[in-house]
Amino acid sequence: MFGISQRSLDFPEWPQFGDQERVALMRALEQGQWWRIGGSEVDEFEREFAEYHGTGHALAVTSGTHALELALQVMGVGPGDEVVVPAFTFISSSQAAQRLGAVAVPVDVDLDTYNIDVRAAEAAITPRTKAIMPVHMAGLLADMDALAKLSADSGVPLLQDAAHAHGAEWRGKRVGDLGSVAAFSFQNGKLMTAGEGGAVTFPEAEQYELAFIRHSCGRPRADRSYLHETSGSNFRMNEFSASVLRAQLTRLDGQIATRQERWPLLSGLLAQIPGVLPQGTDDRCTRNPHYMAMFRIPGITEERRNALVDELIARGLPAFAAFRAVYRTAAFWETAAPDESVDEIARRCPNSEALTRDCIWLHHRTLLGTEEQMQAIADVVADVLATS
Numbered sequence: 128m129f130g131i132s133q134r135s136l137d138f139p140e141w142p143q144f145g146d147q148e149r150v151a152l153m154r155a156l157e158q159g160q161w162w163r164i165g166g167s168e169v170d171e172f173e174r175e176f177a178e179y180h181g182t183g184h185a186l187a188v189t190s191g192t193h194a195l196e197l198a199l200q201v202m203g204v205g206p207g208d209e210v211v212v213p214a215f216t217f218i219s220s221s222q223a224a225q226r227l228g229a230v231a232v233p234v235d236v237d238l239d240t241y242n243i244d245v246r247a248a249e250a251a252i253t254p255r256t257k258a259i260m261p262v263h264m265a266g267l268l269a270d271m272d273a274l275a276k277l278s279a280d281s282g283v284p285l286l287q288d289a290a291h292a293h294g295a296e297w298r299g300k301r302v303g304d305l306g307s308v309a310a311f312s313f314q315n316g317k318l319m320t321a322g323e324g325g326a327v328t329f330p331e332a333e334q335y336e337l338a339f340i341r342h343s344c345g346r347p348r349a350d351r352s353y354l355h356e357t358s359g360s361n362f363r364m365n366e367f368s369a370s371v372l373r374a375q376l377t378r379l380d381g382q383i384a385t386r387q388e389r390w391p392l393l394s395g396l397l398a399q400i401p402g403v404l405p406q407g408t409d410d411r412c413t414r415n416p417h418y419m420a421m422f423r424i425p426g427i428t429e430e431r432r433n434a435l436v437d438e439l440i441a442r443g444l445p446a447f448a449a450f451r452a453v454y455r456t457a458a459f460w461e462t463a464a465p466d467e468s469v470d471e472i473a474r475r476c477p478n479s480e481a482l483t484r485d486c487i488w489l490h491h492r493t494l495l496g497t498e499e500q501m502q503a504i505a506d507v508v509a510d511v512l513a514t515s
Contacts, residue, residue, distance in 0.1 A: 135499065135500060135503040136442075136443035136444065136500070136503055136504075136507070138445070138490075138492050138493050138495065138496045138500065139492050139495040139496065140492065141316070141490065141491075141492040142315065142320050142375075143378060143382075144371075144374075147374035147377060147378075148370075148371050148374045148375070150374075151168075151370035151371055151373055151374045152367060152370055152371065154168070154370060155168050155366045155367050155369070155370035156367075158366070160366065161365060161366045161367065162363065162365055162366060163187075163363050163364060163365070163366065163369070164343075164363075166366040167366075168366040168367075168369040168370040168373065169187050169363075169364050169365075169366060169369040171369070171373060172187055172364075172369040172370075172372050172373050172376075173185045173186060173187050173326070175373060175376055176326055176328075176372075176376060177303065177328060179294070179301070179376060179379075180293075180294075180301045180302050180303030180304070180309075180328055181300060181301035181302070181303040181304030182301075182303030182304060182328045182329065182330060183332070184328060184329040184330070184331070184332055184334070184335035185303070185326050185327070185328045185329075185335075186326060186327045186328075186329070186335060186338050186339060186342060187324065187325070187326050187364040187368075187369055187372075188324070188325045188326060188327065188342055188362040188363070188364055189323065189324065189325065189361075189362045189363070189364060190312065190314065190323050190324060190325045191219060191290045191310060191311060191312020191313070191314060191317075191324075191325040192219040192222065192223055192312075192325070193325055193342075193360075193362045194310035194311060194312065194325035194326060194327045195219060195220065195223035195224075195260075195286070195288060195310045196223040196226055196227065197327060197338055197341060197342055197362055198286050198308050198310050198327045198338070199223055199224055199227055199229070199257075199258060199286060200227060200341060201308070201327075201329075201334050201337050201338045201341065202257065202258055202284055202286060202308065202334075203257060204224065204227055204229050204257045204258055205227055205228060205229065206227070206228030206229065206463075207228065207229070207230070207255065208227075208228075208229040208230070208255055208256075208257040208258075209229065209230045209231075209232050209251075209253060209255045209256045209257065210224035210229050210230070210231055210232065210256070210257060210258045210259075210260055210286075211232050211234055211248050211251045211252065211256060211258070211259045211260065211283075212224065212231050212232065212233055212234070212260045212262075212453070213233070213234060213235075213236050213242070213243040213244075213260075213261070213262050213264075213479070214233035214234060214235060214236065214452045214453055214454060214472070214476040214479035215235075215236045215241060215264070215449075215450060215452055215453075215476075215478070215479040215482045215483070216262040216264070216288070216450060216453060217262075217290070217450055218450075218453055218456060218458055218459070219288075219290075220260055220262055220288050220453070221233065221453045221459055222458065222459075224258075224260075224463070225459075225461075225462045225463040225464075226462070228462075228463055229257070229463060230255075230463050230464070230465050231453070231459070231463070231465070232251050232256075232465055233452070233453055233454050233465075233472055233476060233479070234247040234248050234250075234251045234475075234476070235247045235475060235476040235477065235478050235479055236264075236476075236478050236479055236482070237478065238478040238481065238482075239406075239407035240264065240267055240269075240406065240407050240408075240409060241264040241265070241267070241406055241421065241482060241486075242261065242262070242263070242264050242267065242268075242269040242270065243259075243261045243262065243269050243274075244478070245269075245270055245273040245274055245277055247475070247476075248261075248274075248277065249277055249281070252281050252283060256281075256283050257283065257284075258283065258284055258285070258286050259274065259277070259278065259283055259284070259285050259286070260285075260286045260287075260288055261274055261285065261287055261288065262288040262290075262291075263287065263288065263289050263290075263291055263292035263295060263302075264291060264406075264421075265291055265406060265417065265418045265419040265420075265421050265488070266291045266292050266293075266295055266318075266415045266416040266417050266418040266419075267295075267406065267408065267409060267412055267415050268292060268295050268296075268297045268302075268409070268411075268412040268415075269287075270409070270411075271297045271305055271411075272411065275305070275306065275307075278307070284307060284308070285307035285308070286307065286308050286309070286310065287302060287305070287307055287308065287309035287310070288309075288310055289302045289309045289310060289311050290310065290311060290312035290314075290317065291317075291318070291416075291418035291419070292309075292311075292416065292418070293311060293317070293318045293319055293379060293416055294318070294379050294380065294383050294414060294416045295412065295414055295415060295416055296412070296413045296414035297411060297412055297413065298411055298413060299413050302328070303328040303330075306330055307330065308327065308328065308329055308330070308334065309327070309328045310325065310326070310327050311325055311326045311327075311328075312324075312325050313325060313326070313368070313372055313375075316490065317418070318379065318382070318383075318416050318418055318491065319372060319375035319376060319378070319379050320371075320372075320375060321367075321368035321369075321371040321372050321375070322368070323368070324364055324368050324372065337357075340356055340357055340359060341357060341358070341359035341360075341362075342359060342360070342361075342362035342363060343359065343361070343362075343363055344359050344360060344361055345357040345358055345359035346359075379416075382416075382495060383414065383416045383417075385494065385495050386416060386417040386491060386494040386495065387414070387415060387416075387417065389417075389494040389495075389496065389498070389501055390415070390417050390420065390494055392498060392501045393405075393420060393493075393494065393501040393504060393505065394406075394420075396501060396502060396504075396505035397422050397504075397505055397508060399505070400505065400508060400509045400512065401512075402424055402425070402426075402427075402512060403422055403423070403424060403508065403512070404422060404423045404424070404425055405420075405421070405422040405423075406421040406422065406423075417491055417494055418491050419488040419489065419490070419491060420488060420489040420490075420491070420493055420494055420504075421449065421486060421487070421488045421489075422486070422487055422488075422508075423481070423482070423485045423486050423487075424485050424487070424512070425481070425485055426485070427484065427485045428484060429483065429484040429485075432448060432484060432485055432486075432487065433448055434515065435487070435511055435512070435515055436448050436487055438511045438515050439487070439507065439508065439511055442507045442510075442511060443507070444489060444493070444504060444507055444508075445489060445490035445492065445493060446487055446488070446489055447487070447488050447489075447490070448486075448487065449482055449483070449486030449487060449488055450482075450483075450486075451483050452473070452476060452479040452480065452482075452483045454469055454472045454473070454476075455469065455473075455483060489504070
């Protein structure tokens, strides 16, 4: 392996767990009530997660995708409405809107941060726009100053897709303290996980109460007569998942601290490799949990990028091709598609086109490794680029 030992690439495993999770699962098991209505684990997790993120209201749900869908529904999004989304994101950001019959309107992203271009979002607003959905890519918060101003000026509320941003801060404030609704994911690869799961944080108690009813099939908390007050679905989190997440939350600060120490080192090493351009930063994002270690190889073709990812994996790195622009998937066009062609959207999203072709990411467990392992990562990337 060109002087790089396999042992040097033995990164920490993910998910991480131990006695805290074991004790938590037994606690949930032995309470004798395994769903949230009769148990206490989901209630306690919501309280702890809300406090951690600087808000008074958090609702635990079945997935991050459901978190987005439920949040949009609570915000009044329905058939025919428009939701502005970044073109470069995981497909759930657009599908959550489309499943409600709303039109997801993709806009371009910044080529340095990979986050939504606020000017492009502003240009996309129409009388039918009901929400703007910034995605905090890889944990780097979008420009929340400019987005808050855009929301205030336009009257269009924000929904933060914070699936990558557990524990992130903007000017010292956590995601839940930024004045807008935020949705999180606890899928297996996320910064804290129970295999699946999600949560929504709300700045207003009324939003939380409506979300609670909708996530429980439209049924009020104390209902005994099946008086379903509104439409909804069963998005309730179970007690076992919540118990694991309570344990995972206690690990988060230490893991974030390690990743924040490692990323500047790894980013600097990657930047020294000819042709490699790491994701940029924003000093106003005062805490970045680093969900992914992302970098570009500008000018490369998508086919060669994919071949390089395969080779990085073969050399021992947990590497992935970055997200495809949402409008370049068949799923995007299946339901509530915009009145534009792929080529028309692509012409106004050149940065998303570039990232679709040339961006690579490494799993965040690499950033839990040692300083020596950061050098090993850079060595592998450099060697693969030079020899492939």
